[in-house]
Amino acid sequence: MSMLALQGVGRDFGGLPAVDSLNMSAERGRITGLIGPNGAGKTTVVNMIAGLLKLSRGQVLLDGEDVSTREAQELSRMGIARTFQNIRLVRDASVRDNVLAGFHLHEKTSTLANLLGLPSAFRERRALLARTDELLDRFGMTAMADWPAGSLSYGHQRRIEMMRALATEPRLLLLDEPVAGMNDAEAYKLAAIFREVADDGVAILLIEHNMRFVRRLCDHVCVLASGRLIAEGDAESVINDPRVIESYLGS
Amino acid sequence: MSSLAGYEPLFELALLNMVLAFSQYIPLRAGVFSLGSAAFAAVGAYAAAILATRYGVPPVVCVVIAVVAGGIFGALAAVPLARLRGVFQALATLALVQIVLSTALNWTALTDGALGINSIPKAVHLTEAAIAVVFVGYVLHVIGLSAIGRGFDIIREDETVAVSLGYSVRKHHMIAFVLSGAIAGLGGAMHAFSSYSITPNEFGFHMVVMLLAMVVLGGRVSVFGPVVGAIILTGLPELLRGFQDYRSVVQGALLMASITFLPSGVVDTTRGWLRRRALTRGQAGADAAEVTS
């Protein structure tokens, strides 16, 4: 069974469908690419899966369970994490604090222990900080840990988004243009991390514009144009599909 | 020493204002636009004053009951109000202040109406006020460092991100309302025990604006924000005593200027600036070491 399956999913804005009749899936351990020209509806798809936009039609299944009407907070508890295309960090907070915020689902101490400042709450904070530092190290950002997130380059801010999403330890990771604005060397470093995450059994849905990157990284690619799936398959065949070439040239 | 002693009432007032400012600080930190602190303070003050004057309950017990009453009142208010946002929430909490005020004015059997409650024993002095500030400040500092503080910060900055990370906005807003109510209950009760008498009007528009100004001026992230805000806004009228006629004008202008130029408040702006400076220096040092090695 697929980790994620969309069945006949659609979403209208002002009576016009931004996404329509979409069937696609993402498997655990694999990186599924979602590509398409600007305005094709890719971010809308991510927002629907993450529970931030209601579906107009169709169903979203997570590991076989219909989650179409669940709230974003519940979906996050069920193991869906995402990054935002338009970077959304606490700009004045440090890199470390931004990543630490992602560990919320792994906090075990009670509200009362936190309110009273019991030792268990402080122990947990130290343990989560240690895990935060591991993530910072993995993304090569230890030296920037104390800097305000908003003072860093977009490339680094995107890494913070990814660390924060990974901190939740998701089953399904939705990455909305995670390497936009990075050079190839930086992007491939992240690609190696995405591959490791997938190898741990996570299903990754990757939205990306850079065709070389998609070709190199994705096991399976879906192409969206004007809200509809126009092609899917392995990266090579999809990229050479005349309908795909046309949709890109036409945009 | 004797000149300082003359300022004792002023210091006491500043400390009591800090407690009330803490009550305003908590919701703002959590992204709740509540102006309800004055209402919660009135509940605490009247509960304490009535128990002390009518039933002879010892002040300490009165204060504890006022804290609980304020917290419960905050929780009840949160049920309808926590789902609102922004100006709607501000307006609804302001309406709550109005309701509490009219109740205090009109339920004369309980509150003696506009006359207020008099002959409240003087149980709060400088020491008690200072203890309350340190206690509440410490508790809020600990909460700020805890998972709950992290939830407050991310919910305030970006609710969409917060829910995407699994934070329950409803739970955190409820906690903020309860804490705000309990702390205001404490502040109100201590005010009653410090000033011999209370009247409904003390908990009106003036208090709402004063508390809001203290937190906005001082800062709403660091616990020292409301402390500094309370010091400035309690001390300022004293400093401006010479300009009796223009006092409100100067005070208003100062507030406008500080909001324009220090939108994060005195404390948070200063802390951010110090942090950046330390980081830049550390960076420069590291670069220099790299060059020389």
Ligand SMILES: Nc1ncnc2c1ncn2[C@@H]1O[C@H](COP(=O)(O)OP(=O)(O)O)[C@@H](O)[C@H]1O
């Ligand atoms: N919240 C929204 N409200 C109204 N229209 C939207 C909203 N989100 C996206 N759209 C519209 O839906 C279409 C698809 O947008 P989007 O999903 O952002 O595309 P992509 O991510 O593929 O570039 C666009 O026409 C966009 O203007």
Ligand SMILES: [Mg+2]
């Ligand atoms: Mg997009």
